[in-house]
Amino acid sequence: MNKLDNFDLILLRELQRDSRQSAEQLTAKIALSTTAIQRRIKRLRDEHVIVAEHAVLDPKALGRSLTLIVAVSLKIGRASINEQFKSTMMAAEEVQQCYAVAGDQDFILIISVMDMYEYEVLTHRLFHSNEAVQKFHTTVVMETVKVGLQIPVPIAVD
Structure with missing residues (x-):
């Protein structure tokens, strides 16, 4: 597993808050391109840092x-x-x-x-x-x- 940098950590924080955010929405909060964000999300899933994404029901x-x-x-x-x-x-x-x-x-x-x-x-x-x-x-x-x-x-x- 790669070491997590600040971009990864900010991305993880944002995805925990709302995993439905698009890469385009995340670029406004993280100083990375849409493509870079998509690559990082894929890597974080592949490395099992992100283990699941669920809908939270009332x-x-x-x-x-x-x-x-x-x-x-x-x-x-x-x-x-x-x-x-x-x-x-x-x-x-x-x-x-x-x-x-x-x-x-x-x-x-x-x-x-x-x-x-x-x-x-x-x-x-x-x-x-x-x-x-x-x-x-x-x-x-x-x-x-x-x-x-x-x-x-x-x-x-x-």
Whole structure:
């Protein structure tokens, strides 16, 4: 992978803010030609600095008004059990994020559902019927203050 220069970093910052910006729009913010910006974006994708680009949807517009944070503890910490749990979480579309963590819990999940009934059904499918799950603790999100996947991009000052 090539070392990232300030042009790359500024470009990454802009693309994180809005990946729909055209190369022409980016030239107004970055002192590079349209062609140079297009080449850099291609290189950043090829080198897996940019790993994906997604549309961010409003959950409420889709009837998914309930967000839950769930801490899960497994009974046994064997690698095969952890891998099976991760696979199950990857396959569950209601699980938006899944983190393997250190501490009292093994996993932290962010879950999006329509209502408590849907969550109850989901808990039976993901946790109660899974013999590896020792316990889980649910926190209901009352208000979404900030959601994002943006990584702070430092820009070197000359």
